[in-house]
Amino acid sequence: MIRRLLLALAFLGFVLPAAAQQGSIVVASTTSTQDSGLFGYLLPLFKGHSGIDVKVVAVGTGQALDIGRRGDADVVFVHAKSEEEKFIAEGGGVKRFAVMYNDFVLIGPRSDPAGIGKSRDIVEALRTIKARAQPFISRGDRSGTHIAELKLWKQAGIDIEHDKGPWYKSIGQGMGAALNTASASEAYVLSDRGTWLSFKNKGDLAIAVQGDKRLFNQYGVMLVNPAKHPYVKKAQGQQFIDWLISREGQKAIANYKINGQQLFFPNAGDPSA
Amino acid sequence: MPEHLSALDLVLTGDPALFAIVRLSIAVSFSAVLLAAVLGVPLGAAIALSSFPGRDAAIVMLNAMMGLPPVVIGLVVYLALSHSGPLGAWGLLFTPQAMVIAQTILVTPIIAALARQTIEDLWLEYRDELTAMEVGPMRRIATLVWDARFSLITALLAGFGRAAAEVGAVIIVGGNIDGFTRTMTTAIALETSKGDLPLAIGLGLVLIAIVVAVNALAWALRRAAERLAG
Numbered sequence: 001m002i003r004r005l006l007l008a009l010a011f012l013g014f015v016l017p018a019a020a021q022q023g024s025i026v027v028a029s030t031t032s033t034q035d036s037g038l039f040g041y042l043l044p045l046f047k048g049h050s051g052i053d054v055k056v057v058a059v060g061t062g063q064a065l066d067i068g069r070r071g072d073a074d075v076v077f078v079h080a081k082s083e084e085e086k087f088i089a090e091g092g093g094v095k096r097f098a099v100m101y102n103d104f105v106l107i108g109p110r111s112d113p114a115g116i117g118k119s120r121d122i123v124e125a126l127r128t129i130k131a132r133a134q135p136f137i138s139r140g141d142r143s144g145t146h147i148a149e150l151k152l153w154k155q156a157g158i159d160i161e162h163d164k165g166p167w168y169k170s171i172g173q174g175m176g177a178a179l180n181t182a183s184a185s186e187a188y189v190l191s192d193r194g195t196w197l198s199f200k201n202k203g204d205l206a207i208a209v210q211g212d213k214r215l216f217n218q219y220g221v222m223l224v225n226p227a228k229h230p231y232v233k234k235a236q237g238q239q240f241i242d243w244l245i246s247r248e249g250q251k252a253i254a255n256y257k258i259n260g261q262q263l264f265f266p267n268a269g270d271p272s273a
Numbered sequence: 274m275p276e277h278l279s280a281l282d283l284v285l286t287g288d289p290a291l292f293a294i295v296r297l298s299i300a301v302s303f304s305a306v307l308l309a310a311v312l313g314v315p316l317g318a319a320i321a322l323s324s325f326p327g328r329d330a331a332i333v334m335l336n337a338m339m340g341l342p343p344v345v346i347g348l349v350v351y352l353a354l355s356h357s358g359p360l361g362a363w364g365l366l367f368t369p370q371a372m373v374i375a376q377t378i379l380v381t382p383i384i385a386a387l388a389r390q391t392i393e394d395l396w397l398e399y400r401d402e403l404t405a406m407e408v409g410p411m412r413r414i415a416t417l418v419w420d421a422r423f424s425l426i427t428a429l430l431a432g433f434g435r436a437a438a439e440v441g442a443v444i445i446v447g448g449n450i451d452g453f454t455r456t457m458t459t460a461i462a463l464e465t466s467k468g469d470l471p472l473a474i475g476l477g478l479v480l481i482a483i484v485v486a487v488n489a490l491a492w493a494l495r496r497a498a499e500r501l502a503g
Contacts, residue, residue, distance in 0.1 A: 026367055026448075035467050040451075057367060057448035071356035072366050176466030183468075201468030231356050231364065 024053035025236045028065075028073035030144055031174045033219070034058035036194030036263055041256045046243055052236050060174065062142025068092055068222070071229030074237035077221045077244075079144035079192075084220045093222035098273035099244050100253050100264040104148055104215040105196055107179065108134075108188040108208035122212040123156040130158055133167040135187035137178050140170030148217065149190045155214060179205070192217055194263040218273050219264070221245075244268070280475020290452070291476075295483065298456040301369055301443070302436035305376035306384075309432055313381045314425060317388030318414045321396055335389065338382035343375075347445035350375040354446065367448040372456070375442040380432040387428035392417050423495050430491055437484055457483070 033039055034056055043054045057067065061078040068076040069092045076093060078084060084096050106125055108114065114134040116125045129136055139146035153160040160168065171181055175195040182189040183203040191199075196207070209215075221241050226232040243249045250266035257263065267273050283291040320331060352358050354366040354374075365371045395417050396403075403413050418425070440458035447454030449463060457480040464473040 026450075031466065055367065055448070055450040055453055057450060070358075071361075174466050176468055180465070180468060199468040201470055229356055231361075 023051055023236065024055055025074040025233050025240060026055045026057060026072070027075045027077055027240070028057050028059065028063075028067040029077040030061050030064060030079055031058050031176065032079070032145070032192045032195045033077060035174075035176055036192075036198045037258065038194065038253070038256055038264060042244075042249075042252055045252050046240065046249070049243060049248070050236075050239055052239065054240060060139070060141045060143030061147065065092070068224045071224060071231060073224055074233045075221060075223055075240055077219065079217055079219045080147045081218055081220060083144075083147065084222065088222065091225055091228055094225055096220045096222050097241055097245050097268065098270060099219045099221050099268055100250075100266045101216060101218045101273065102193050102264050103210065104145065104190055104217050105193050105207045106188060106209035106215075107182060107191050107196060107205050109186045110204050110206040112208065113186070114188065114208075116208050119209060120211045122152055122209050122214055125209045126152060126156045126158065129167075129188055130156075130163065133165055135185055136168050137182045137185070137187045137189040138168060138170040139175065139178050139190075140172045141174070143174070144217070145175060145190060145192055152190070152214060197258050197261060197263060218267075280472055280479055283475075284479060291479075293452065294455055294457060294460050295479070297369060297454070298437060298458070298480070299483065299487075301372045301456060302376060302433055304373045305380050305436045306429055306433045308373070308377045309380035309384050310429055312377070313384030313432075314388045314418060314428075315414065316381075317385040317390075318392045318418055320385075321389045321393035322410065322413060322417075332386075332389065335382055335386045339386050341379060341382065343379055343439040343441035344445065346375050346379050347442035350378065350442070350446045366446065367450060367454060369447065369454055371446040372443045372454060375446045376436040376439070379439065379442060380436050383435055384428050384432045387431060388418075388421075388425055391421050391424045391428065395421050423499060426491055426495055430488055433487060434484055437480065437487075 029039070035058070039054075039056050043056070047053060057064075057073065059067070061080045061083060064073075064076055064078050065083060065087050067073045068087065069090075076087070077099070084093075087093050088096050106122060108116070114125075114129050114132050116128055119125055128134075138149060150160065169181070169187070171178060175191055176199065178189050179191060179196070179199050180201055181187070183201055183205050186204065188208065193210075221244055223234065223237045223241060224232045226234040244253075245268035250268055253264050253266045254262060282288075320328070320335070350371060351366065353360050354363065354371050355361055356366070365374070399417065399420070403416065408416070438458065440462055443454070443456055444459045444462060447456070447459065449455055449459040455463070457476060461473050461476045461480070464470075464476060
């Protein structure tokens, strides 16, 4: 039966694109890099340079690393340094390269029901939201943004697992879904700036807090370990990484703008990033 | 897809990205229904004509499997096709073929269950005649499937509707890769997450229009065939 099914699948090959394309790699990445339009801008440039097609599977950082762990992607491009270092330490990836950064912003209703004011202090803002039990939407999906949010609650001295009330809603979905939910329920939400800028359903939402050093958002890229996963396209995957951190790739990242605003800041040369 | 465009603009200007997505949606769901028909119709017919212990339980199971959650099928196929899974060597994860496999599993029970019911009803009508003619079981099944062919089209359409409408399975095993595994439903999910609700709704209307068109085509074919058959 399986054999027959396979034959039928082979027969269907003519209506569907070829399965194992030469010169293509799979990159597991985050929704922010795709939804902000960065990949739509970068990948054609990389293809022009190398001839390699990059297929992006855009999921949360946690899931992207899991796809890498199973050997189902060639490259992982995410934003949660602590998780990335764990991934490398486990032998899931070869080496982590810093690529670029942007920042997180706290989004909330324009009318500022929590009374955060013009504060730049994210930790103080979170304390205010909790004290006044203002609605807050959490990604709750082990994404880079979710991990960053949990870290910020910790810095605010709040044990969110323990202290959360009905005002704190964990939706377990992507950045766009979280912003949609916040927009519909007049809630606060932490977002990466890229997704926020390109998001089209802002409604009554605006940036409540930005510019705090603790809102820094670093992106890193790693080749999935070919020693562990023989299917990994080592040469092409590494070529993509090398291009991202090259002068040309870094310039391309800096050139990507929405409404004249730069979304990502290349910093491959920064040894501490 | 270009920004600040409505779905209507995309249709009217013949946007190639939109047409690639529509083409892939139809190709994947149509292939899945074809495979599911090859598997499901004989299975349904065999159950309709046979008696064995536990037959009632088998029918209940088959009917219940019409409601298999796509996301669970997607997850099972994902784990099977993953490079760390039993079928990893096939290298099919994140390809249209993986989407066909997942949708075939989803649609086969629907076609099998509906075919079983249709053929069993017909069997009650034909039983005396076919028994008197002393034809073998294979021949019986062939006769019944042939005579039920117009009713079975409805079963195939039910399967196609289910396949074309689901997002849970294809987004997991296909990965919603731009220009490669992005279908109508995963594109709608993506545009929703980008906050472009008007474009998402527009794409939804395009999808509904396609499903209506496929059904209209099937209906016209059926009428034409019935007329030919007298």
